[in-house]
Amino acid sequence: MSLQVDLIKQLSDLHPKPEHIHFQYGTAGFRTLGSVLDSVMFRVGVLAGLRSKRLDGKTIGVMVTASHNPEPDNGVKLVDPRGEMLENSWEVHATTLANAPTSEAFIEAVDAFVKTMRIDLSKPAKVVYARDTRPSGPALVAALEDGIKAIGAEGRDAGVTSTPVLHYLVRAINTKGTKDAYGEDSEEGYLEKLSAAYKKLVAGKAASPPLLVDCANGVGAQVAYKFAEYIGDTLQLIPVNTATTTPGALNNGCGADFVKTSQKLPPSLASTLKPGQRACSLDGDADRLIYFYLDGRGQFHMLDGDKIAALVAAFIVELTKAAGIDDQIKVGIVQTAYANGGSTKYLSERLPVKCVPTGVKHLHHAAEKYDVGVYFEANGHGTVLFSPESLDKLAQHQPSTPAQSTALNHIINLTNVINQTVGDALSDMLLVEVVLAHKSYSGEEWDSLYVDLPNRLVKVVVADRNIFKTEDAERRLVSPPGLQVKIDELVRRYEGGRAFVRPSGTEDVVRVYAEATLRTQADELAYRVAGLVY
Ligand code: 16G
Ligand code: ZN
Incomplete structure (x- = not known):
């Protein structure tokens, strides 16, 4: 033909x-x-x-x-x-x-x-x-x-529909009728699979306080409303920023990217969010998730992809221990250079952590190498992958006590609440809510797992971003020659200082990231490194 x-x-x-x-x-x-x-x-x-x-x-x-x-x-x-x-x-x-x-x-x-x-x-x-x-x-x-x-x-x-629903559909269609069947190949099938697993996981737990879901005025609004129906009273979801037909509203002053980059509360939530209450933001296609809350003094605190990884990984490790399967199923973490130094320190003291270049495909492939691979970008994109061998082990494991049996069922339900094809804001949201319900954590308690180092991200418009070449998972520059030495010299002068420069893969700019022990120092370091690049 x-x-x-x-x-x-x-x-x-x-x-x-x-x-x-x-x-x-x-x-x-x-x-x-x-x-x-x-x-x-x-x-x-x-x-x-x-x-x-x-x-x-x-x-x-x-x-x-x-x-x-x-x-x-x-x-x-x-x-x-x-x-x-x-x-x-x-x-x-x-x-x-x-x-x-x-x-x-x-x-x-x-x-x-x-x-x-x-x-x-x-x-x-x-x-x-x-x-x-x-x-x-x-x-x-x-x-x-x-x-x-x-x-x-x-x-x-x-x-x-959302990006993660499309990824789910592709997997569901291609595995239909096989032993790896992923679920019904429809949006309803997706909603049903995730919410059924969620309900089993929180059965008997005290109801969580209502959760505000900032939908970035995008397609996530539609999916969030449906989840609100499917999960019923177990968790009250309150979708906000749901104006999907208002011209110019999408991602404008709201959504996960706004919250992560500006490190601020979306202004549209200022009058709704109460001190102590949790909220989360999705991005325009609902594959990124950032949590936040206001403390007793009304101060804004962000819980980004790194915080989600720490919360979720610790919970899965705990469950594998409780199920008596921790000698067979090991959890590992994948991050990028954007992961906050505070998170990398906290996680690497507990688990294997790998750093890879930016972009979902790099994280996903690295996570596939672990029995259970938890990958999150700081920007809120991420998921958890269970290897086929781990899924078999979970299916075959014989628990020896009722407590082991309960923990094992929890892990199996987690494999169903998690969209393992790609980062999924609403699936990740349910996952986070499961862990918070099990640990009886407020946003503040979750936040206190480790302290984020102050950091600053700036973009620099350059004549040709293609001359910027990196190594060591984008943490160091090899070109233009001599620039990395100058960056190293600057970084040394800042307590807790770390900085790197990489060309963006999505915009015609170069990005500079810096962190330091003090806010003012992180800002200063970022701007001085940007000055070297320009
Ligand atoms: C894309 C990537 C995201 C990455 C971002 C970095 C996918 C599906 N998405 O949105 O993972 O964080 O690019 O953008 O891979 P940048 O290269 O402009 O910094
Ligand atoms: Zn997205």
């Missing part, structure tokens, strides 16, 4: 590539202004179909979102059959296809690609796709559908 060249040409001509724009499949897929992404969407549709054919007709996912970025932005990323990010080696192929200047050049590139990858075009192809609430979404999905049609793939529209 060969390519349907006429059909591809006819449809591709409807989605011409804009001149003078170079697209790049980066850490978060293709991401830029929604208004220039039409051709990219069409071509991603074709590519998703080809990937499905290459993998023997397994379903591939496509998510249309720009996450925490401003509303006019949009983006697209591919999801592999087990619900993970697209295999690394295909990123360059995505980039090549997206940049072919004309329909003819595109068809030629597809043809060459099919030949080198030995893709059997007679294989079936299936693609499931979803989008967030951005206004540019419907038109971009229409372009994607043209691409799916052009390559002769079967498309399934999962509608408007």
